[in-house]
Amino acid sequence: MRAALRLQRDLGLDQGGNRPHRIDVFGSILRENVPLMFQELDPLMGAYLRPGGQPGIILTTRRPLGQQRFTAAHELGHHILGHDPHADDDSILRRSPDIMRDYVSLPPEEQEADAFASYFLLPDWLLRTQMERHNWTSRHFEEPEIVYQAALRMGVSYSAVLYALVRGKVITTNVRRQLSGIQPARLKKALVPDFQLESTRNIDVWELDERDEGSVIEAGRDDLFVLKLREDSNAGYVWSFEELQTAGFAILKDGRQAFSEDTIGAPTVRRVLARGQNNPLSGTYTLWERRPWSPEEDPKSWSFDYRPVYTHDIGLFRQRQLQGDGVRQ
Numbered sequence: 001m002r003a004a005l006r007l008q009r010d011l012g013l014d015q016g017g018n019r020p021h022r023i024d025v026f027g028s029i030l031r032e033n034v035p036l037m038f039q040e041l042d043p044l045m046g047a048y049l050r051p052g053g054q055p056g057i058i059l060t061t062r063r064p065l066g067q068q069r070f071t072a073a074h075e076l077g078h079h080i081l082g083h084d085p086h087a088d089d090d091s092i093l094r095r096s097p098d099i100m101r102d103y104v105s106l107p108p109e110e111q112e113a114d115a116f117a118s119y120f121l122l123p124d125w126l127l128r129t130q131m132e133r134h135n136w137t138s139r140h141f142e143e144p145e146i147v148y149q150a151a152l153r154m155g156v157s158y159s160a161v162l163y164a165l166v167r168g169k170v171i172t173t174n175v176r177r178q179l180s181g182i183q184p185a186r187l188k189k190a191l192v193p194d195f196q197l198e199s200t201r202n203i204d205v206w207e208l209d210e211r212d213e214g215s216v217i218e219a220g221r222d223d224l225f226v227l228k229l230r231e232d233s234n235a236g237y238v239w240s241f242e243e244l245q246t247a248g249f250a251i252l253k254d255g256r257q258a259f260s261e262d263t264i265g266a267p268t269v270r271r272v273l274a275r276g277q278n279n280p281l282s283g284t285y286t287l288w289e290r291r292p293w294s295p296e297e298d299p300k301s302w303s304f305d306y307r308p309v310y311t312h313d314i315g316l317f318r319q320r321q322l323q324g325d326g327v328r329q
Helices: 002-010 025-031 065-080 108-121 124-134 144-154 158-167 173-180 184-191 242-247
Strands: 036-039 044-049 056-060 086-089 205-208 216-219 224-231 238-240 250-258 268-275 283-290 300-308 319-322 325-328
Touching: 002 065, 002 108, 025 036, 025 065, 025 108, 044 065, 056 065, 065 086, 065 108, 065 158, 086 108, 108 158, 124 144, 144 158, 144 184, 144 205, 158 173, 184 205, 205 216, 224 238, 224 283, 238 268, 242 250, 242 283
Parallel strands: 036 056, 205 224, 216 300
Antiparallel strands: 044 056, 044 086, 224 268, 238 283, 250 268, 283 300, 319 325
């Protein structure tokens, strides 16, 4: 734990600054001068190598982003803690921190790398700041949909968030066990009931609203975005999505739903389904709610920082810096 938090501090990742978001684990590996490569490994998840004394990390392209990130943090732990080279299969995803028999037979290096990965990717401060931003309470985390959305924002798997919530005493072990039987694939499909998902394997579905203002959205190439924004359409205000379309996002669905059934004149909720269909570049994208006949009159804005990460392509992972955050070229 101390090694993980110390590395966060040394890399300037601790406390997340003014915009708390997921830990940049791939960028952290490169900043430690460790080459990172993606290959079609099977059944291996990843490996920490040191040929000729030079360190390197290999990750599989054949797993979802959250699992790739945990494996990356695990291999980074081997490096930071001075371990010998090691190859890891998917047993690192099945081990349960609250079941001692999963750990008693493990070499100390594996136990240490697991602990490093858990605290590096999911420090208590990151969970706390995300809860504050979204007004999430312990009661909210009894809902699997909330756990899944929290996992996306923190860049880990659904099950990893459940373990972190137990560790932080947000939920009980019994609640974790109840929720662990729910498959994220079911949650993804429920978010887009009117859209046919070809596959859920390497696709996540983000549900974004006003509380995500200014967030860094580090997403896979094929991820879907459900935008739900209040719209004062009764006063003539409408949201414009031209900037997203110009950048390369496709608007797949566009509609409105009532914000309150009981209040006459209440705002509606604009619900838009979007996807980065034409490889949009990373950057800050801003949407504007305006009156079409008076666009400069008291406009309302909503923005987010988009960071595409293509971790299912074979080859070396390269990075460039944009406003302090690492992204794939």
